[in-house]
Amino acid sequence: MAIHKFYKITLVGHNKVKEEIISQLQKAGVIEITEVPENLKNISQIESEEKIIDINQKISNLNFAQDFINSFCQNKKIKIETENVIKLSYEEYIKKANNFNFKIIDNLKEKSVKLQDLNEKINFILTRLDELKNWSLLKINLKDLKLEKTKILFGSINKDKFEEFKNKLSELKFLQLDIVNEDEEKIYWYLIYKNEISEKLNEKLKEFLINIANLNDIETTVPEKINFYNKELNKLKKEVSKIEESIKDYIKFYNDILICLDYLKNLHQREEVKRKFFITNSTFLITGWIKEKDIKIIENLVKKYKVVDYKITVPEPDEEVPVELSNPRLIEPFEMVTKLFGPPSKKDIDPTPFIAPFFALFLALTIADAGYGFLLLSLSYLVYKKYKNNPGTAQLMKLLIICSFIAIFVGILTGGYFGIDFESLPSAFKKIKELREKLIILEPLKDPLKLFIFILALGVIQVLTGFFIKFVNCIKYKEYYEAFTSPFAWIIIIAGIIFFILLKIKIFLILPVIGSLIILFFSDRSRNIIVRVLKGIYTLYGITGIFGDIVSYSRLFALALSSAVIASVINVIIGILYQFLIKFPYIGVVLSIIFSIVMFAFGHIFSLLIGTLGGFIHTTRLQFVEFFGKFYEGSGNEFKPLKEKFNYILIEK
């Protein structure tokens, strides 16, 4: 019902219109192009790779430019003047993309290399300056110290080790140790020694942890060198700011870069898809899938060309046809749950209409608070507004909006409003209290057992629905034997037990007995009666699994409970802090009110996010394991048409 019917399409044409046809097909976005059969593929001409390589190169260049401008603006705290999406007409889009000047990117690359180079130099000087600052008291010209018969060593050592160091060195002749500088930790010294003792000296030095400073390249005094470096640094910094200033001129091209990126990605898709074609010297052939209602579009398209023709055929029964779900607007957001598991395979029905009510109700039950429902509604609406053009996010938000409406409803029925304890409210709120009381049918924290049973009952309903769908599906495919020995038998077992528990009439116990007998003797079709019964017993043992499935729904109760308790915890904490803060003289009232409001907002938003996260995951799991396990395979292929995709722009019609 909710799955589109697909036909096979074969399209042939002359090579001179090939590019045009591909563009038109991409723009129409109605055909999923499949690989041509293997025997044709082998004799097909192979498209040259050069074009794709060129496009890839351009895309990576544009990505570079995008990242470069982005990070530049982020560092400089410049706001790029671009909207969430760029709106323009199709003609403008093509024109802008074709006229894009790739010189811009070359220039940006050049500037980025220069900047990198300059920054490296700056970093070198900065580390050098850091080293030298401890030696700035050394006012001798270092060139004069370079003599033939002596060597000089500059170094530093921890203060507490210095005495020991000095004593050790005094054992040697022909050397002189002088202190240059000291700071909190270290003493900076230099050592002049005769060449002949260098080996002995090295032995001694090895015993200590010393840092050797590299001042050998300095031909002047240290302060002079520092001065030189500082001048150099200023020069480099000026150059950097000059380049950065020139980069600012490129920010205005940011939008064009994005437009061109979208264009090239679509071009890339067109080139990629050509590999699936069958191409001869003068013709090309495309095979693919098309929906019944879209055939008209192709007919109109082909009419315009004299050298193109197409044929529609019905798929063979054993062929893997792609799947596209189509559901009414209210159910459509739940398709994402189905797709998360896997689109329906050939024998499956689309489960979306069945999971939609359960999913919405279950998620609402885990929230079970009108205040939270309202909060979730506003938050998801805001996100939806912002990310309207992102199909994935938009669909998720629509789902949350639907669920939050039901959560508000459930919240009113269970009397949850931000977890507020209405009994402790002052008597001024008497009217509100009475109104709330009237609307309540069940209060989770007062009557937990009732809610628990209610949730398990929902579980029974969903498990039964699963078996029922399986039953209908079996009938549809004329598998009558399977239909009666498996889903039907289970349905009467469960239903019989439930009726017996509810109505306490013993006659209903006959249903589970019949069901068990069917499973025991007929679930396996082997001739040997012993094997049959043994396998039947094993299948019947599956009742424990069904019991487990139903118990599994108790997670909804646990989640409802924990979100209700967390909500009231936040209020209790606010209450305690309010009592504490209000005692402050003068500012007490203001302080406590402001604090309560902030705490209320942040606390409940946090609690809502945590609660919804858990609720969403567990509700999804219930659909996948407890529900889909009964009837759904989900191994189909999603319909992926050749279609233009835009990440940054929106085409206005």
Add this chain to the structure above:
Amino acid sequence: MTLGLALACAGIFIAVVFAGIGSAVGIGIAAQAAAGAMTEDPKKFGKYLLLVALPGTQGIYGFVIGFLTLLKLGILTGNIPSISISQGLNILFYDAPVGIAGLISAIHQGKACAAGIEMSSKQPAEVGKALVMAVFIEFYAILGLLTSFFLFWFGIKF
């Protein structure tokens, strides 16, 4: 403080601290895996977030039971009833299931989440399946929570 009250407080301790330790260790394991996987693609942060946060629920369950016990004992309002030793022991055992089930399940869930993160770093589309597998473990923490809750709700009478 009487011995009975001390035992009841030990119950709160088990529920909150044990489940909390489990969650902390579990999230730790998952977060390490996520940090490792993000070295290749930091943009996947959002995808891994769910898997990292999943072992955090046990700590919340423990806290829920601990808090309900606090409320019932009247520690927040100051009217603490006199609790006999056997009542205190009862409360201790009421609170234990959620703490112990949470402790062990959260650690194992953390490991499953870490494996799921590794899997989805190579198969980004399959993050949903990794989540579902990790959620299987959660159920046993939930059973612990339910047991504690019902024991506590229908068990404590002063």
